[in-house]
Amino acid sequence: MLRVLSLLILIAIWQIIATMANSLLLPEPAAVLGTMVREARSGALFFNLGMTLARVVVSFGIAMLFGTLFGIAMGRNRTLDKLADPWLVVLLNLPALVIIVLAYIWIGLTETAAIIAVALNKLPNTTVTIREGARALDPGLQEMATMFAMPWQTRFRHVLLPQLAPYIAAATRSGLSLVWKIVLVAELLGRPNGIGFEIYTAFQLFDVKLLLAYALPFIAIMLGIEALVVQPFERHVSRWRQKAA
Amino acid sequence: MLYNLSSDMFPAGDRKPLEIVVKRKAFRTSSGALSEVLRDVSLTIESGKVYALVGPSGSGKTTLLRIIIGLDKDFEGSIVMPQKPRIGMVFQEPRLLPWRSVFDNLRLAAPQAGDKEIVEIAADLGLSEHLKHFPGELSLGLARRVALARAFVVKPDLLVLDEPFVSLDILLAERLRDELATLVERTQVTTLLVTHGIEEAVRLADSILLLGGRPTGIMARIDIKTPRHAMTDAYAAEIQAQIGAIFAAAS
Ligand SMILES: Nc1ncnc2c1ncn2[C@@H]1O[C@H](COP(=O)(O)OP(=O)(O)O)[C@@H](O)[C@H]1O
Ligand SMILES: [Mg+2]
Numbered sequence: 001m002l003r004v005l006s007l008l009i010l011i012a013i014w015q016i017i018a019t020m021a022n023s024l025l026l027p028e029p030a031a032v033l034g035t036m037v038r039e040a041r042s043g044a045l046f047f048n049l050g051m052t053l054a055r056v057v058v059s060f061g062i063a064m065l066f067g068t069l070f071g072i073a074m075g076r077n078r079t080l081d082k083l084a085d086p087w088l089v090v091l092l093n094l095p096a097l098v099i100i101v102l103a104y105i106w107i108g109l110t111e112t113a114a115i116i117a118v119a120l121n122k123l124p125n126t127t128v129t130i131r132e133g134a135r136a137l138d139p140g141l142q143e144m145a146t147m148f149a150m151p152w153q154t155r156f157r158h159v160l161l162p163q164l165a166p167y168i169a170a171a172t173r174s175g176l177s178l179v180w181k182i183v184l185v186a187e188l189l190g191r192p193n194g195i196g197f198e199i200y201t202a203f204q205l206f207d208v209k210l211l212l213a214y215a216l217p218f219i220a221i222m223l224g225i226e227a228l229v230v231q232p233f234e235r236h237v238s239r240w241r242q243k244a245a
Numbered sequence: 246m247l248y249n250l251s252s253d254m255f256p257a258g259d260r261k262p263l264e265i266v267v268k269r270k271a272f273r274t275s276s277g278a279l280s281e282v283l284r285d286v287s288l289t290i291e292s293g294k295v296y297a298l299v300g301p302s303g304s305g306k307t308t309l310l311r312i313i314i315g316l317d318k319d320f321e322g323s324i325v326m327p328q329k330p331r332i333g334m335v336f337q338e339p340r341l342l343p344w345r346s347v348f349d350n351l352r353l354a355a356p357q358a359g360d361k362e363i364v365e366i367a368a369d370l371g372l373s374e375h376l377k378h379f380p381g382e383l384s385l386g387l388a389r390r391v392a393l394a395r396a397f398v399v400k401p402d403l404l405v406l407d408e409p410f411v412s413l414d415i416l417l418a419e420r421l422r423d424e425l426a427t428l429v430e431r432t433q434v435t436t437l438l439v440t441h442g443i444e445e446a447v448r449l450a451d452s453i454l455l456l457g458g459r460p461t462g463i464m465a466r467i468d469i470k471t472p473r474h475a476m477t478d479a480y481a482a483e484i485q486a487q488i489g490a491i492f493a494a495a496s
Contacts, residue, residue: 140336140338140340141340141342143316143336143340144334144336144340146316147314147316147332147334148334148353148354148355148395148399150353150354154353154356158342158344158345158353159342162342162344240343240344240345240379240381241381
């Protein structure tokens with residue numbers, strides 16, 4: 001309830017400042033809503049939202065999959081960890097923009113380049129988080145699983161995954177918010193559609209109404225996914241802790 | 246409540262003893278030096294018998310068990326097991342999966358066991374009320390019981406117990422000891438029990454091996470002729486005194 005109130009206050013402040021400024025550069029909420037409805041009617045809003053979301057999902061999925069595999073491998077194997085750690089540090093410190101531009105130059109202005117660039121931005125972050133989890137695995141449970149001759153599927157599902165789950169959840173949460181911001185940059189620099197592309201168009205036209213009409217629904221959707229998917233997932237994987245308490 | 250032990254898998258005449266010989270076991274300390282923990286420990290484990298290894302804390306009992314069950318291969322010596330036994334292991338810590346219920350912990354250890362069997366063994370160990378609970382909801386005593394039940398549901402050929410009564414209060418420990426004695430008696434499972442409690446060893450074992458010295462070796466072996474259920478308090482006290490004297494002389 002308080003959140004809704006807080007949001008309403010924000011819109012009210014926006015309304016007041018927009019009225020006082022009386023400038024095209026800060027349109028009133030109603031004007032933005034109008035543009036939003038227009039873009040929604042033409043289908044452009046949904047098309048661009050869909051394109052961006054698809055890019056978010058695919059690059060996020062790739063980064064999570066490989067980041068988890070690399071993280072487990074590095075957490076379990078010291079030699080590999082020592083070998084790959086410098087790469088990880090470099091990748092972690094490479095600005096997102098550099099990776100995106102290099103991907104476009106080397107691979108071309110393609111969908112593949114955009115996806116790879118975004119996934120590469122997220123990958124080191126996932127790897128580091130999961131590696132932390134793999135290092136913290138309880139050797140006692142591994143031995144127990146060995147002694148009871150548990151098949152690998154059982155070990156994976158009931159011994160390994162539950163121990164990694166909090167780390168996977170953490171990587172998901174931080175990853176999603178990182179990926180959706182980076183996707184916009186990748187679109188702005190080299191894609192002919194998507195929210196990032198529309199924001200670029202609006203920027204060239206200095207059309208703040210258009211810019212907000214695309215940015216706000218996108219932000220709302222990402223926050224919705226966070227609240228309706230990521231947080232329930234986090235609660236689900238740690239439910240046994242609440243039982244135990 | 247009787248259940249089929251795998252003893253019928255190995256016809257009586259075919260069950261050869263397990264031969265365990267540890268010539269030397271050393272750990273490398275943080276400074277890089279070798280610290281020898283075990284020397285010349287050999288024992289023969291005959292089918293259907295209960296063995297107790299008794300020794301003070303830090304004498305290398307857990308180390309020896311880990312070698313016997315194959316978790317530690319870095320030692321000089323040999324472990325000969327003619328028919329690779331199915332081992333029911335009870336670690337010093339319960340080592341349950343915290344995110345699974347008691348029932349699921351048992352079920353995951355023994356996917357081939359029937360629900361009925363699992364429920365029965367749990368009942369034998371006083372766990373009927375707790376099958377739906379999560380390990381975090383259990384006291385240490387109950388968690389130990391779950392670990393014991395888990396070792397029994399796999400129908401072991403060899404039951405290996407690492408200090409199953411340690412840090413339980415005396416009454417709980419005695420009750421668990423008697424229940425364990427009943428279960429072992431009924432299933433006739435070959436058992437290797439590690440403990441630093443002399444009384445438990447006397448009450449449960451057919452053969453007691455006293456560990457001591459530096460590095461640790463077997464100081465003495467005491468065979469108990471009376472069957473478990475016929476053990477009188479007086480006889481138990483007598484053997485306890487005998488063991489106490491051996492330990493006292495050694496230190
Ligand atoms: N992984 C290990 N690395 C180094 N030293 C160890 C290791 N495990 C046990 N030890 C040492 O070996 C000795 C015997 O330990 P342990 O077998 O656990 O004794 P017990 O089970 O009889 O209490 C102890 O001094 C312990 O510090
Ligand atoms: Mg020990």
